[in-house]
Amino acid sequence: MSLPEELGALVREHLAARPGASWAELARDVGVAGLLVPEEHGGAGCGPAELAAVAEEMGGALSPHPFLQTAVMAVTAATACGAADLLKAVADGGVSATVVLPGEAELRLAGGRLSGVAPYVMAGELVLLYAGGQLVEAVPTRREAYLTMDESRPLERLTFEDVPVRRLGDDTSAGRVRDLGIAALAAEQVGGAQRCLDMAVAYARTRVQFGRPIGAFQAVKHKLADVLLLVESARSAARAAADHGVAAAVAGSYCTEAYLAAAGENIQIHGGIGITWEHPAHRYFKRATSDAQLFGPPQAHRARLAEVVFGGP
Numbered sequence: 431m432s433l434p435e436e437l438g439a440l441v442r443e444h445l446a447a448r449p450g451a452s453w454a455e456l457a458r459d460v461g462v463a464g465l466l467v468p469e470e471h472g473g474a475g476c477g478p479a480e481l482a483a484v485a486e487e488m489g490g491a492l493s494p495h496p497f498l499q500t501a502v503m504a505v506t507a508a509t510a511c512g513a514a515d516l517l518k519a520v521a522d523g524g525v526s527a528t529v530v531l532p533g534e535a536e537l538r539l540a541g542g543r544l545s546g547v548a549p550y551v552m553a554g555e556l557v558l559l560y561a562g563g564q565l566v567e568a569v570p571t572r573r574e575a576y577l578t579m580d581e582s583r584p585l586e587r588l589t590f591e592d593v594p595v596r597r598l599g600d601d602t603s604a605g606r607v608r609d610l611g612i613a614a615l616a617a618e619q620v621g622g623a624q625r626c627l628d629m630a631v632a633y634a635r636t637r638v639q640f641g642r643p644i645g646a647f648q649a650v651k652h653k654l655a656d657v658l659l660l661v662e663s664a665r666s667a668a669r670a671a672a673d674h675g676v677a678a679a680v681a682g683s684y685c686t687e688a689y690l691a692a693a694g695e696n697i698q699i700h701g702g703i704g705i706t707w708e709h710p711a712h713r714y715f716k717r718a719t720s721d722a723q724l725f726g727p728p729q730a731h732r733a734r735l736a737e738v739v740f741g742g743p
Contacts, residue, residue: 434480434483435483437460437483438484440460441460441484444459445491446491453495453496454523458523462484462488463501464523465481465484465501466481466509467509467517467520467521471518471521472518472522473517478673479669481502481610481614484497485498485502485615485618485621486617486668487621489618489621489717490621490622490625491621492710492713494583496528496553496554499529499552499553499611500520500528505520506603506610507558508598510602510603510607511565511599511603516598525556526556527555529560529607529611530558531608532601534550537559537590538561539564542594544561544593544595546561547587548570551585551586553575557569557570560601561595563600564600566598567595568594570588570593573587574587579716579720580717580719580721583717608725609674612671612679612682612725612731613671614672615724616671616682616685616686617668618721619685619689619721620688620689622692622714622717622718623685623688623689623692623693623718624661624692626657626695626714627657627692629700630653630654630695630700631645631654634654634699653695653698653699657692657696660692663684664681664684664688668681676739679731680731680735682726682728682731684728686718686728686731687728689718689722690718693714693717693719694715696711
C-alpha cells in the first residue's frame, strides 16, 4: 500500500470510529493538520498525492473540520512566507486558520492598520488576508455567522475596524493558495460523489419493486453507470489539479458538476426516502450545492480556462 493510500485509509478509519472527533484530535491522532507542513516545522511534508487522498476521505465523510482552509490554504500561504510559528501551531492541531484571497473582500491597509469587510469566509481562529500587496494576519473586530445551506462548513462575515496587522510576507502566493484550495475541494467533491454512488448502489440492490431489486431495471442501471463514469473522470481531474493552475480550473468545473449530478441521482434512486431528514442523502446534496459556489461556479472556472488556453472567453 502506498503512502497516499495508507493516509486515506487512516483518515477513513478515524472518521468512521470517531465521527465527532475535534480538529485537535484529528491533528494529533492522524496528523491531518500538518499534512503539507514541512518536516522542519513539525509536519509530515507530504505532497499533492497525499493531499488528494486525505481530502477525498474528508469529503466522503462530510467532515465539518477546517481542513480546507487550515491544512491546505493557510499552510500553503504560511509556508510561502516562512511563518514558522504559525506552521508549528497548525501542525500541532492547537489552532485553525483561514485565508481571505485577493478580490474576495473590500479591505484598506494603511500604516500597518486594516479596515474593511470580508464576506463569506470559511471559519478559522486565525485570519490571514491578502491586502495592500501583502499577506497579513489580523484579528477581526466582529464575526458574524451566516445561515448556510451546508451547516457542516461554516461561513462568516468578518469586519475589521482600524485593527493592527502582523505582516507575514509579500503577496506572491495568492494564486498558488487558490489553486491548491480548488484542487483540495475537487478531491473532497470526488469523495462525496463516490459516497453518493455507494449509497445508491447499495439501495438499488436491496430495494425491491415489482418482485425484484430496482437495480435490475435498465433505467436504474443506466443512472448508476453514468454516475460511475462521472466519479472516475472527476477523480482523474482532481488528482491532476494540484500540480498546475489550468488543471485546477478543469477540476473546479468538472468535479463540481459531477458532485451535483451524483448527489441528485442518489436522491432520485432513493425516491421519497432520499429527501427526508432521516436519510443522509440530503446532506450530500447540500454540501454539493454549497461547494459549487465556494471558489466560484463552474462557469467561472471555464472562463478562466478559456482565458489561459485561448487568451479570452
